[in-house]
Amino acid sequence: MKDYMLIFRHQNGLDVASPEQIQIWMKQTMDWLGTIAAQGKYDGRGNGLVFDDARVVHHNKMVTNGPFGEIKETLGGYVIVKAESADEAAEFAKGSPILMGEGNTIEVRQLAREDGIH
């Protein structure tokens, strides 16, 4: 079993969504993660990344408020799931409501292991 980070890249569609739509999106996400948790492969590790009050520091030490990369590739958050392989982790990712937005993607990356044991 390895740890994989599922990194969400999407336009921040939530800022134009209505409260009702936000609640629906949230329920979909909870249902999705619930399925993974039920298999013992998600334990709450993860976070949204706040778009407000963010900074980008450039190589010339200039600090700006954004843009944070291509609009469609803005990092929105991540979760960490357990899986035997990247393919299994990618299968988990398929259930995320983020993928309902065309152009949104989820990047699947294994967390580097320090102990070299498992």
Place this chain on the structure above:
Amino acid sequence: MQQELIPHLFRTEYRKIVSVLCRHFGLGQVEIAEDLASDTFVAAAQTWALKGLPPNPTAWLYNVAKNKAKNHLQRHALFEGKISPAIQTNAPEFYETEVDLSPQNITDSQLQMMFAICHPSISPEAQIGLSLRILCGFGIEEIADAFLSNKETINKRLFRAKEKLRELKINIEIPNESEIEERLAPVLTTIYLLFNEGYYSVSQNNILRKDLCLEAMRLCTMLVENPLTNKPQVNALLALMCFHASRFEARIDKNGEYVLYDEQDTSLWDPELISKGAYFLNCSATGTELSKYHLEATIAFWQTQKTAVKEKWEIVLKLYDQLLQIAPSPIAALNRIYVLSKIKGKREAIFEAEKLKLTGDQFYFALLGELYTDIDNETAKLNFQKALKLAKTATDKQTIQKKIERL
């Protein structure tokens, strides 16, 4: 997973938070209030989705909203230019950054926002749009859907309305005793328009329509529950809406088509809403003013009593006569003719109807079609066809089409 989230929780809490923030920041900064409120829900969605629901979701929302408001004020206070140089030298603790989200302030804020938004200087459509957005927590898409419009149009309309509010420097407060009757009028009009949007909606979204009706009733209930605004005509309007809403389930069949009053399954009528309506109708029977809402509510009451007795029709006819004196409208005139036909027969009704000459109105031709049915089916068909040409919504067209087929 653990607890389920209450349906519409976000919409419900959104409008409470927006009203309080609007009052806190002033009407000139309505967008800031909306943004802060939205941010709160985005934060909730991201955090709760990943970590699960907090033990007290509402308290969580209010805390985050307060903090976001505080942060915003601290970041922008010095740049707003509203602070005089003398005060500027003092520490920021001077400013009231604490947002009050107590139940009392939530109710007060919403009531005050109702009066601010339903201001006579703003167009009726803008009033409804703003009410839906700020008082009811609907999204732009949802509002566009309700009006069979698009997002750009609604955005423009709301933008212009907010500009107007800023321009007029309207205060967010409940008007004082001497002005309240006058200021209540546009509020009640907006609530009634909102209800009608849901009841006769052009939108195909059945759930949205019911929500609109319920929202209108909720807003009216808030007025009834506050001693300053608990006036007879407000109770009458609430009664009226209860009576109409009692038939909601019976009006649409399984295929999403309208079921006409005469053909409705009365077992689907909601007795609880009917008694609620009766209760408020009773409450409205005070004071010296007979408003159009009183008359419409009484007519609506009789519509909930399915007896086809002649006395009922005569009572309703008199009510329509009075209504047409204080609030004439084509719809009231047409409805009156329908009632007349039940008392004096179709020929007499046709005679009266043709005097009206409401040739741009689909309901006029639909009524004539009804009246001519079984007397002169050729003329009936011609009238129904004219109605069909004028009909705008798919549901209306279906209804008229069915009547033609039955001839």
